[in-house]
Every structure is written in structure tokens, then in C-alpha cells.
Amino acid sequence: MADLDGFRRETHDWLTQNAPPDILGLAANDLEGNWGGRKATYAVPGLETWLQRMGERGWTAPTWPKEYGGGGLSPAEAKVLAQEMAKLRIPPALIGFGLTMIGPTLLQFGNEEQKREHLPRICRGEIRWCQGYSEPGAGSDLASLQTRAVRDGDHFVIHGTKIWTSYADKSDWIFALVRSNPTAKKQEGITFLLIDMATPGVSVRPILLISGKSPFCETHFENVRVPKRNVVHKVNAGWTVAKALLGHERTMVAEAFGSGGGAGGKRGTLGERAKHHLGSENGRLADPILRDQLAQLEMDTRAFALTMQRAKDAGRAGHQPGPESSIFKVYGTEVNMRRQELLVRIAGPQSLGWEGPGFDPEELATTRDWLRSRGNSIEGGTSEVQRNVIAKRVLGLPD
Ligand SMILES: Cc1cc2nc3c(=O)[nH]c(=O)nc-3n(C[C@H](O)[C@H](O)[C@H](O)COP(=O)(O)OP(=O)(O)OC[C@H]3O[C@@H](n4cnc5c(N)ncnc54)[C@H](O)[C@@H]3O)c2cc1C
Numbered sequence: 001m002a003d004l005d006g007f008r009r010e011t012h013d014w015l016t017q018n019a020p021p022d023i024l025g026l027a028a029n030d031l032e033g034n035w036g037g038r039k040a041t042y043a044v045p046g047l048e049t050w051l052q053r054m055g056e057r058g059w060t061a062p063t064w065p066k067e068y069g070g071g072g073l074s075p076a077e078a079k080v081l082a083q084e085m086a087k088l089r090i091p092p093a094l095i096g097f098g099l100t101m102i103g104p105t106l107l108q109f110g111n112e113e114q115k116r117e118h119l120p121r122i123c124r125g126e127i128r129w130c131q132g133y134s135e136p137g138a139g140s141d142l143a144s145l146q147t148r149a150v151r152d153g154d155h156f157v158i159h160g161t162k163i164w165t166s167y168a169d170k171s172d173w174i175f176a177l178v179r180s181n182p183t184a185k186k187q188e189g190i191t192f193l194l195i196d197m198a199t200p201g202v203s204v205r206p207i208l209l210i211s212g213k214s215p216f217c218e219t220h221f222e223n224v225r226v227p228k229r230n231v232v233h234k235v236n237a238g239w240t241v242a243k244a245l246l247g248h249e250r251t252m253v254a255e256a257f258g259s260g261g262g263a264g265g266k267r268g269t270l271g272e273r274a275k276h277h278l279g280s281e282n283g284r285l286a287d288p289i290l291r292d293q294l295a296q297l298e299m300d301t302r303a304f305a306l307t308m309q310r311a312k313d314a315g316r317a318g319h320q321p322g323p324e325s326s327i328f329k330v331y332g333t334e335v336n337m338r339r340q341e342l343l344v345r346i347a348g349p350q351s352l353g354w355e356g357p358g359f360d361p362e363e364l365a366t367t368r369d370w371l372r373s374r375g376n377s378i379e380g381g382t383s384e385v386q387r388n389v390i391a392k393r394v395l396g397l398p399d
Helices: 002-018 046-057 075-087 097-109 112-123 238-258 270-278 288-316 324-352 361-377 383-394
Strands: 129-132 148-152 155-166 173-179 190-196 202-206 216-227
Touching: 002 075, 075 288, 097 112, 097 129, 097 173, 097 238, 129 155, 148 173, 155 173, 155 190, 173 238, 190 216, 190 238, 238 288, 238 324, 238 361, 270 288, 270 324, 288 324, 324 361, 324 383
Parallel strands: 129 173
Antiparallel strands: 148 155, 155 216, 173 190, 202 216
């Protein structure tokens, strides 16, 4: 305990001295640049400095071993670091699929060479990763994927198309599932591969959405040569790796959306926004039904955040997420969808703007956040698929 108190004091001092002033108070979802990678751009200049400082110390991945670029902290120390950052309103130096998905998967399944090559570059934010799972004919039934991998000496030659690849156009490497044995039972002919997006034959086409943005892309592979050393785990045993990564993904999606971040940050809490739009009587919201709904949502969000805190503590102590991550995913995304709908109702017609005069930036963001939340029940595996997993693998119900 005394050691931990000492660590807390040192951490507090280091954070106070090293966090650039322009990043203080930024919420993770206000940030653009802290996904890292070769094409990174930074919302404020201090974010780049902050990433460098935290990366050097390994504190972007506090519990990963030092030899792989992490901080080598114990679970208790990592929690202290998170608490001190929260107290000082310091945002994370880095987020993204490297830290939350492929990194933990490589720690579990990667060989020594892969860990030494990829993990330090993730911790320093040098490489941004994207996920190549879904295909035009394989989403919920992921094991039906058809992107071909044909062995040619020390390489695999990859041919096929991935779809809904979030941020492929901003990423440097992709982790992908490919079909290496077309005759085996579908789950037994899949290999998990790491592919440098700069390899000849990889091309990315952003999918333009109604918002005018392109959060995801089609990713094409035309006779792309990938060294066999980039296979994670074993050839044709990629399904095991894929499932483990999905556990990390579902936990990450649940936490990212379920913690109420979308309504926090610079835009204020749900209660503040309700008072702003609807006014108050004696310091309370006048509408008792809305007050009730708001209080219920805040309680559910808080209870969920505490549950995720427990899951995070278990993760720091080395627990690998299991099928319970499907429960987190369903609940966390439902909480966020409820929150976004409530925010739209609170703002009324002012939440229906798209651009132009008549709406302030917060109102325009409310519309976009609400529309974005519609994808919550799909990304990382749909809610129906999660409920199937919960029924079979958590509750043990028959098929
Ligand atoms: C915002 C967002 C980001 C994404 N990012 C990525 C990414 O980076 N990389 C990536 O690889 N993929 C990504 N995806 C794709 C996502 O994983 C798939 O969309 C998802 O798995 C569903 O697949 P599908 O779209 O093919 O739908 P389908 O599988 O065709 O499903 C259609 C409908 O049928 C239902 N259904 C299907 N099978 C069953 C069943 N057995 N029981 C009950 N209902 C069923 C589904 O629930 C759904 O409602 C992203 C999706 C979104 C929305």
C-alpha cells in the first residue's frame, strides 16, 4: 500500500509536469489524432507531444511487458495511473485497434518475433491498424469468408475483398481472416494474417455515407504476397485467434459507447443539456417523466461503467474476455442508443439539423451522434448474434 501511495504521488507529479496544457479536459471522443499511425493528424498540437511522452514511458499500454514497449505496471499501478489521469482531466494519449484488439491478441497468440516487431510500434502510436473480417458475403456468418490465401513458397498470395473496414484509408496495417483451405470444414480452413497495407495489390475504396463521411471502406486484395511469418498462431487455425479477438472487440465497443462518453466532454452532461434546452424549475427539470427517464439512464450508465471497471481490472490482471463480452456489447450499445434518442428528444426540432444556420454545433453533433449510434447494434457482431452467443455459451441453452 505504501508503495502504491508513493507510485500515486510520483505519477501525479509526472503527469502534472508532462501533460501539455492544451489537451486538458479533452474527452477521448473529442480527439482526432490520437489513433496514431503514419497518417495521423492532431486536433491540438499538444496531443502529438503527449503521445511521444506517454509512448516513451510505455504508458499507452501500461500493463504490457516493458520488452514489448509497454509500461510493465502491475494491475494496481495501472489503475492508479488511470485514476490520476481522470482526476487531472488528462485524455488517453492513444486509442485504436492496435491497443484494444490486435495488441492483446498478439500477446496471447503471437510468436516472439511478431511481438517484438509489432507491439512496440503499437505502443508508440507509429502504426495504425484496421480489421479485415467482414466480406460482402460473410458478416454474421463470418466463417463463410472467401478471401483466398494460396501458398507459394514462403508466402501466401491473397485475393479477395473485405468490406466495412473501418478507417482502412487511414491505417498502415490490417489484421485479416483468409481462407487457406477451401475444402476443410469452414471454421477449420481459416488463417489469421497480418498484412502491411503498403504491399502491392492492396487497394482501399472509401464508402461514402449519407453524412458525407466515409468511416469505412472496401479493401481489395489482388494477388497480394504476404510472408508466411505473418501468420498468427497456425495456418488453418485462425478461427481460434479470430474468436479471441472478437472478445476484445466486443468489450472495447461496449466500453467506448456504453460509458456515456458521447454526451460528455465539451458538450456537458445529459442533465446540463436537458436544462439548457428545456429550462428548470427550482433547479430541477420541470417535466417529471423526462426527469425519471434521465435519472434511470444515468443510473444504468453508472452501473454499467462500474461493471466495465471490474472487467477492466480483470483484464489488467490477465483475464482474457470470454463469451460474457457479448453481454457487455449488447448492454453497452443499448445504453448508448437510449442515450442518443433521449438527447434528440430533449433538443426537439433543434436536433434535426444537418448543416447551415439555425443550429449550433452542439445541436448538429446531436443529430450525427444519434445517426452514428444506429450502427451500434451491428458493429462488432449484431445484437441478434450476441444474443445467440449468450444463449448458447453463457446460459448453455440448447441449439
Ligand atoms: C459502424 C460499423 C463498423 C464496422 N467496422 C468493421 C470493421 O472495421 N471490420 C470488419 O471486418 N467489419 C466491420 N463492420 C461490419 C460488421 O461486423 C458486420 O456488419 C456485422 O457483423 C453484420 O454483418 P452483415 O452486415 O453482413 O449483416 P448480416 O450478417 O447479413 O445480417 C443481417 C441481419 O440478419 C441478422 N442475422 C444474421 N444471422 C443471424 C442469426 N444466426 N440469428 C439471428 N439473426 C441473424 C443480423 O442480426 C442482421 O440483423 C462494421 C459495421 C459497422 C456498422
